[in-house]
Amino acid sequence: MLKTHLTGAVAAALLISAAAIPAYAADMTFERALNADKEPQNWLLHHKNYQAHRYSQLKDINADTVKNLKIVQLLALGGIMSGGRYEHGNLEATPLVEDGIMYATDGWGAVYAIDLTSGRKAVIKWKMDPGIDRAWAGDVACCGVNNRGAALWKDKVISISLDGRIFAINKTTGEVVWERKIAEPAVGETITAAPLVIRDMAITGSAGGEFGIRGWIDATDLNTGKQAWRTFTIPGKGEPGNETWKDGKDRWKHGGASVWVTGTYDSSIDTFYQGIGNAGPDYDPEYRPGDNKWAASVLALSPVDGKIKWGFQYTPNDPYDFDEIGEHPIIDISVNGAPRKLVTHAARNGFHYSLDAVNGSFVAGKQYVDKLTWSKGLDPKTGKPLEYDPALDVQPYVANSHATRARPKSDIKCPPTSGGKNWQPGAYSPDLQTKFVTTIEGCNQLEMKEQADFNDQGGAVKPRERFTGGSGFYPEPIYGALKAIDPVTGETKANTKLTYPNWSGVLATAGGIVFTGHMDGELTAYDSKTLKEVWSFNLGCGIMAPPITYAINGKQYVAVLSGPHWLRPKPVALKDTSPCSMLNIFSL
Amino acid sequence: MAGFLNRAVPVALLLLAGAPMAWAQAPASEEARAIEFGKEIFKTKARCQFCHKWDGTGDQGYGGNALSLRKTQLSREQLTEVVKCGRLSTEMPYHDKFGYTDKRCFGVTREQAGADMPPEANQYLQASEIAAVTQYVFARIVGKGETTYAECVDFWGKDTQQCEPLKP
Numbered sequence: 001m002l003k004t005h006l007t008g009a010v011a012a013a014l015l016i017s018a019a020a021i022p023a024y025a026a027d028m029t030f031e032r033a034l035n036a037d038k039e040p041q042n043w044l045l046h047h048k049n050y051q052a053h054r055y056s057q058l059k060d061i062n063a064d065t066v067k068n069l070k071i072v073q074l075l076a077l078g079g080i081m082s083g084g085r086y087e088h089g090n091l092e093a094t095p096l097v098e099d100g101i102m103y104a105t106d107g108w109g110a111v112y113a114i115d116l117t118s119g120r121k122a123v124i125k126w127k128m129d130p131g132i133d134r135a136w137a138g139d140v141a142c143c144g145v146n147n148r149g150a151a152l153w154k155d156k157v158i159s160i161s162l163d164g165r166i167f168a169i170n171k172t173t174g175e176v177v178w179e180r181k182i183a184e185p186a187v188g189e190t191i192t193a194a195p196l197v198i199r200d201m202a203i204t205g206s207a208g209g210e211f212g213i214r215g216w217i218d219a220t221d222l223n224t225g226k227q228a229w230r231t232f233t234i235p236g237k238g239e240p241g242n243e244t245w246k247d248g249k250d251r252w253k254h255g256g257a258s259v260w261v262t263g264t265y266d267s268s269i270d271t272f273y274q275g276i277g278n279a280g281p282d283y284d285p286e287y288r289p290g291d292n293k294w295a296a297s298v299l300a301l302s303p304v305d306g307k308i309k310w311g312f313q314y315t316p317n318d319p320y321d322f323d324e325i326g327e328h329p330i331i332d333i334s335v336n337g338a339p340r341k342l343v344t345h346a347a348r349n350g351f352h353y354s355l356d357a358v359n360g361s362f363v364a365g366k367q368y369v370d371k372l373t374w375s376k377g378l379d380p381k382t383g384k385p386l387e388y389d390p391a392l393d394v395q396p397y398v399a400n401s402h403a404t405r406a407r408p409k410s411d412i413k414c415p416p417t418s419g420g421k422n423w424q425p426g427a428y429s430p431d432l433q434t435k436f437v438t439t440i441e442g443c444n445q446l447e448m449k450e451q452a453d454f455n456d457q458g459g460a461v462k463p464r465e466r467f468t469g470g471s472g473f474y475p476e477p478i479y480g481a482l483k484a485i486d487p488v489t490g491e492t493k494a495n496t497k498l499t500y501p502n503w504s505g506v507l508a509t510a511g512g513i514v515f516t517g518h519m520d521g522e523l524t525a526y527d528s529k530t531l532k533e534v535w536s537f538n539l540g541c542g543i544m545a546p547p548i549t550y551a552i553n554g555k556q557y558v559a560v561l562s563g564p565h566w567l568r569p570k571p572v573a574l575k576d577t578s579p580c581s582m583l584n585i586f587s588l
Numbered sequence: 589m590a591g592f593l594n595r596a597v598p599v600a601l602l603l604l605a606g607a608p609m610a611w612a613q614a615p616a617s618e619e620a621r622a623i624e625f626g627k628e629i630f631k632t633k634a635r636c637q638f639c640h641k642w643d644g645t646g647d648q649g650y651g652g653n654a655l656s657l658r659k660t661q662l663s664r665e666q667l668t669e670v671v672k673c674g675r676l677s678t679e680m681p682y683h684d685k686f687g688y689t690d691k692r693c694f695g696v697t698r699e700q701a702g703a704d705m706p707p708e709a710n711q712y713l714q715a716s717e718i719a720a721v722t723q724y725v726f727a728r729i730v731g732k733g734e735t736t737y738a739e740c741v742d743f744w745g746k747d748t749q750q751c752e753p754l755k756p
Binding site: 134447 | 631637642647648650651653679749752
């Protein structure tokens with residue numbers, strides 16, 4: 001194995017100009033991960049770089065040439081099988097590409113190593129099928145059978161499966177070297193987030209916020225395959241924040257605050273940022289009086305020991321299921337003439353936030369969705385919703401915008417339960433100092449059903465049962481948008497309406513274009529400044545996964561997985577479409 | 589062939605010995621086939637289980653607030669109508685593609701139903717499928733008491749941990 005590899009500006013310059021570079025295979029080191037942008041031919045990390053910019057310096061495919069973009073490789077993947085409550089698995093993964101080999105995952109956790117070096121035919125080198133008990137795991141997945149991707153570490157691929165395991169896989173052969181059970185489906189825990197590898201630690205967390213879990217973030221020491229640390233996202237008795245569960249009945253033990261999207265990391269302050277999910281039960285906030293920390297929040301943590309450095313809660317006592325697991329891009333930028341390191345977030349609640357990365361103080365926030373009715377705005381000092389009253393146990397926010405026990409059906413409120421922005425990742429162009437976000441626009445309505453107690457708290461609710469305190473429904477169609485957003489102020493600089501709510505996310509490139517996929521199978525490129533469409537191609541099957549770009553032998557490619565998704569509501573126009581499971585690759 | 593018979597007889601005896609009382613009289617083969625067909629529709633094609641749970645006890649969450657089918661007071665005809673037409677003003681979807689085109693559902697068209705229109709099913713069902721899923725629900729779910737391990741194994745099979753929590 002060749003241990004050295006081209007790094008830095010030389011390699012970048014060669015590749016950006018599309019010069020031929022021989023493929024090499026190097027161990028994935030922390031150094032390479034920190035400098036992932038210096039290997040523009042590769043897509044080494046889930047969010048492209050630790051800061052979650054999903055921005056590529058490759059620019060052979062650009063606003064002028066994109067009209068010549070054509071499909072060049074297709075490959076059918078698997079994972080469509082039914083299991084539990086679901087008729088099929090989904091494809092939501094961001095593939096990784098290292099030196100001409102792609103590592104992609106399907107919803108049931110199979111990992112595919114795909115040789116792309118011929119430029120003509122995508123060839124599966126190996127497939128690792130974790131052999132999930134699909135009925136068991138699929139019955140406690142809230143929102144489809146999902147797996148958002150793998151990670152690279154040394155000479156191994158690190159992957160996860162819905163049934164709560166993490167795997168170290170031999171990158172050459174596909175053999176599982178070790179596996180560790182992390183999450184326990186017996187209590188409603190599952191794993192869907194791609195691991196975040198920092199040094200020799202793989203960090204992931206538990207989904208299950210609709211099944212009465214108590215969320216956590218967990219680190220596996222990749223050298224030993226054993227747990228390094230675990231931090232609960234809901235503080236336990238005696239820990240700061242536990243007092244925000246004022247019920248006196250230990251509701252925090254089943255309070256949700258799940259983790260299901262990969263976090264971001266800043267090495268200069270050795271801190272990672274993890275978005276945290278909704279409080280449970282989702283729609284019955286009277287069950288859990290108090291702010292319910294750290295549900296609907298972001299946490300800044302040390303990757304060394306998992307200690308919480310600070311937290312910022314977006315929607316205290318969240319009654320809307322505003323699950324803030326979405327990525328938190330880290331952006332170094334000048335604010336009022338002074339350099340700042342910001343942690344930013346296009347929140348599911350419809351506001352865009354920028355926070356100080358060091359101490360979590362609120363810098364700015366602004367509505368970015370078309371319509372937002374649950375709050376009149378954010379307090380410019382604290383960043384809390386204007387209606388927030390810390391003296392109250394249950395936050396009303398705008399009257400009747402959520403359901404209550406006295407009035408179990410809410411008014412129509414916006415954005416809908418799904419957001420705003422859900423898990424689909426945005427992108428950030430440092431050249432334009434602009435964030436690109438795809439959204440879910442519109443409104444919905446909530447119906448509260450008084451939540452019964454868990455059996456360990458004197459009630460009848462058993463582990464693995466849904467624990468949502470009601471439901472959300474959609475009396476009117478929802479749609480989507482692609483937005484260019486100022487990363488500091490949250491101001492929308494450009495906006496393109498999309499026919500469908502977006503579940504694909506964004507790829508931004510130095511070629512002056514951004515890509516996203518659509519539920520009807522369209523992969524579309526837009527001009528980065530105007531957001532006007534410059535190219536589009538229909539894959540014939542819905543796209544609910546993020547596009548990526550990479551280069552092999554100096555030639556730039558764009559790739560995206562297309563496949564089915566758990567859709568609710570399913571747009572009427574897509575009513576009779578069928579699932580697929582495809583890797584699609586384009587080049588000039 | 590002889591080997592098959594040798595295996596089949598004890599298996600049949602065991603099945604009879606272990607069968608719950610309700611199944612002691614094995615249904616006619618055509619009826620059994622229809623029930624299995626209905627189970628597949630309940631499980632996968634119509635995904636009734638997503639909202640009502642696999643055992644029909646009803647549920648909440650992203651499927652809506654779904655009622656218990658075990659405790660339903662609906663007649664077979666009424667349940668058939670609900671599967672075909674959904675329930676107005678609720679999240680229960682309609683499964684007859686033309687349910688609201690010629691007033692066959694509750695005497696109204698989509699336009700007349702307006703805001704009360706129930707959602708479309710993810711997949712429409714043919715009349716034979718609606719009959720089969722209704723038959724399954726009445727044969728295995730309606731009026732049953734507490735969910736049993738045997739019911740779970742019947743639904744999910746034994747090659748899963750899914751039924752472990754119900755194991756006696």
